Amino acid sequence: MPLSRRHFLQRLGLNGLIVLLARYGLAPSVWADEESMYLRNDELPVIKTDYPGNILIDGRFVNEDRSYVNNSFGKIFNWMMSANPQKKEKEEDPFKLKTIKLPPLNDIDKDCIIWLGHASFLIRLDGKWLLTDPCLTHPPTQERLVELPIPIEKIEPLDYLLLSHGHYDHLDRTTVENLPARGVKALLPLRMGELIRAMNKFMDTQESGWYQQFNINESFKIYFLPAQHWYLRVPWDRNKILWGSFLIERNGMKIYFAGDTAYAEHFKEIYKLFGVIDYCLLPVGAYKPTYIMKTNHTNPEEAVAAFNELHGKVFIPMHYGTFDLADEPLGEPVRWLQKLNDEKNINGELKIPDVGEIMYI
Known part of the structure; x- marks a missing residue:
């Protein structure tokens, strides 16, 4: 029988609560004085x-929009101890993601985007394979609700690993340890290299700050861009490693991977820099209760606003249905998106893929 939130937290303890905060991407407020400096990769x-x-600021990264007020531990704890007002609706929601089994990657000979669940995508460009935010098992205290379309050890060839940030539902040690990693280059936020090399010593790493271009010798370019979020994996490393989003560009075709983000002004700035975005991979889940989640995640309506500000052509939603991370029913994000689409609020094509579906580009 599933544990109530109250009994779950009693078993979890304080250290577990810290992990839980990282799993949900919830930033507790911590006061800091204003000793600041700037950091970037001067080689990029x-x-x-x-x-x-x-x-x-005091060795910790901050968002571009610093008006967002992070949640206090007390506020988050009170939410976790409270009843979910959508509990019955959530229990009765029949929604379940469908998985399509993938063939060996070498058998796929056209460029494509493949959703593996949550924020993990395989992207093929000119024969090279990229993997985003590798969490192909499950975060602590969670279970994976959808089957993988391909075993982790079969994700080969693999050329690039793109990591938006280090929260447990986006960066899973077991996944990284078991990837066929020889020759793989991990493209990372500032100060994440040591963490990834500790997980898999065979990975080459390159770190970037926002608004920088990675150094890769390919037919495509990869840029690291802002996100409105934060970082934590253990109690003492809050925001000591950067977070962000990625844009991949090849011959004028652009793919934007938003990572984890709240709605903020960076979407408009990205459009100013790059123009129309062909494929927008945007998070749409883990948004309730609003008073907790709004500073960390986008709901479907906010994701649509971001898509429209990016002047996107194709909207591919992510960050829903794979793990049960928040109060909303699992299928609510998709139903909300479809309603917004039916009402002509999306200025482009909405593509809701199955897990493992090959979307040719």
């Missing part, structure tokens, strides 16, 4: 005019 090009680098 900066693509935004006069951008000095990411701001560090």
Whole structure:
């Protein structure tokens, strides 16, 4: 029988609560004085005019929009101890993601995007394979609700690993340890390299700040861009490692992977820099209760606003249905998106893929 939130937290303890906060992407408030500096990778090009680098305050990264007020431990704890007002609706929701089994990657000979669940995508470009946010088992205290379309050890060839941030539902040690990693280059936020090399010593790593272009010798370019989020894996590393989003560009075709983010002004800035985005991979789940989640995640309506501000052509939703991370029913994000689409609120094509579905580009 599933545990109530109250009994679950009693078993979890304080250390478990810290892990839980990281799993949900919930930032507790911590006061800091204003000793600041800028940081970037000086070996990489900066693509935004006069951008000095990411701001560090007392050794911790901050968002571009610092008006967002993070949640206190007390506020988060009170939510976890409270009843879910959608509990009955959630229990009765029949929604379940469908999985399509993938063939060996070498048998796929056209460029494509493949959703593996949550924020994990395989992307093929000119014969190279990229994997985003590798969480192909499950985060702590969670179970995976959808079958993988391909075993982790069969994800080969693999050329690039793109990591938006280090929360447990986006970066899973077991996944990284078991990837066929020889020759794989991990493209990372600033200060994440040591963490990834500890998980898999065979990975080559390259770190970037926001508005920088990774150094890769390919027919496509990869840029690291902002997200409105935060970082934590253990109690003492809050925001000591950066977070962000990615844009991949090849011959004018652009794919934007938003990572984990709240709605903020960076979407407009990305459009100013890059113009129309062909494929927008945007998070739409884990948004209730609003008073907790709004500073960390986008709901479907906010994701649609972001898509429209990016002037996107194809909207591919993610970050829903794979793990049960919040109060809303699992199928609510998709139903809300479909309603927004039916009402002509999406200025482009909405593509809701099955897990493992090959979307040719």
